[in-house]
Amino acid sequence: MVQSLVQWFVDTLTGIPKDIVCFIISMVPILELRGGMIAAALFKLPWLRALVFCILGNMLPMPFVLLLIDKIFEVLKKTKMFRPIVEKLEKRAMGHRERIEKYEFWGLVLFVGIPLPGTGGWTGSLAAALMGLRFRKAFPAVIIGILLAATIMSVATYVIPWLVRIL
Numbered sequence: 001m002v003q004s005l006v007q008w009f010v011d012t013l014t015g016i017p018k019d020i021v022c023f024i025i026s027m028v029p030i031l032e033l034r035g036g037m038i039a040a041a042l043f044k045l046p047w048l049r050a051l052v053f054c055i056l057g058n059m060l061p062m063p064f065v066l067l068l069i070d071k072i073f074e075v076l077k078k079t080k081m082f083r084p085i086v087e088k089l090e091k092r093a094m095g096h097r098e099r100i101e102k103y104e105f106w107g108l109v110l111f112v113g114i115p116l117p118g119t120g121g122w123t124g125s126l127a128a129a130l131m132g133l134r135f136r137k138a139f140p141a142v143i144i145g146i147l148l149a150a151t152i153m154s155v156a157t158y159v160i161p162w163l164v165r166i167l
Helices: 002-012 018-027 032-043 047-059 062-077 083-094 097-113 121-130 135-166
Strands: none
Touching (some): 002 018, 018 047, 032 047, 032 121, 062 083, 097 135
16 A cells, blocks of 8 residues: 555656655655655665655654644544544544553654554554653654654665675
8 A cells, every 4th residue: 555655646746756755654644754764675776865855844844743633633533524523633642542542652663663564653643642642742753753763764765675686
C-alpha cells in the first residue's frame, strides 16, 4: 500500500523538484518519512540529501499536531460529517496508549521510530496529545523517534540495496 501511494505522489507531482516531492510525501500521514525515503530511492537522490528533506518534512507537522489537534478535533466533532472520522482517529491513536504509557518517553520514541503500518510521527503525536503529554516531553520523543525511523529507512532503502548490488 505504501509503495502504491508513494508511486501516486511521484506520478502526480511531476515537474516539482524531486527533493521537494520527498519532503511533501514525508509530511503526509500514513506515508511519512518511510514513504519519503522510498520515493528518494526511486528518484536515486543522494542519501544525505534525501535524509535531510525527509526528516524535515516529517518533523514539520509535529509541533502543530501536538499543540493544536485537541482543539481541531473539538471543533470537528461538533459537525455531523467529521465526528465519525475524528472518533475513529482518536480510537486508533488511543489503541496504542498502553504501550506508550508503559514505557513513557522511550515508548513514544519506539512507537514513532519503528516504521510499521500505523506508527510514526503523526500517530505518535496524536496519541501523545490525546493522552495529555506535555509538549516538552512529547516533542523530543517524537523527534528522536523520527531520527530512529530515518536510520532504519536509510538502511532499508539505501544500504541493503547497495549491499545486494555489490554482492
